[in-house]
Amino acid sequence: MISQKAKYALRALLAxxxxxxxxxxxxxxxxxSQAIPRKFLEQILLELKHSGIVVSRRGKTGGYLLLRRPEAITFGEVLRIVEGPLAPLPCLSKMAYRRCDDCTDEKxxxxxxxxxxVAEATRKVLDSTTIADAIASDKTGQVRQSIAG
Known part of the structure; x- marks a missing residue:
């Protein structure tokens, strides 16, 4: 299950x-527009800014913009930024591997x-689904033919 923070981050990027x-x-x-508490959104956008996903501009005509095209931002990347590793077990993490404390033989x-x-299927979907795909799904009813089919 993803956190509320992750949902807010994705909704902000879609907006x-x-x-x-x-x-x-x-x-x-x-x-x-996204029903996100402002202070929480500020923290999320700052995190996304430090990760090179968004950029901010100051002043009267300021605000936030995507730093990269929506086609270049995957759900997997965003989830790793705001939540950390995607793996359901620490021994399956590619970025933060840790042997399970109670394990005697991983193999x-x-x-x-x-x-x-489960981890491989999750990575496959999240790392191949972009913000642009989610926006396109509003028109088609499917996130992507290759994933939904």
């Missing part, structure tokens, strides 16, 4: 992607084998 290209969006407008672990398949 920025749908904004007029090159036009910054005020944080208050994103917060209001023989039946639980690990099942969750390895």
């Amino acid at each position: 920025l992607a749908e904004a007029e290209e090159g036009a910054p969006v005020f944080i208050a407008d994103i917060a209001e 023989a672990c039946r639980i690990r084998r099942v969750f390895a398949d």
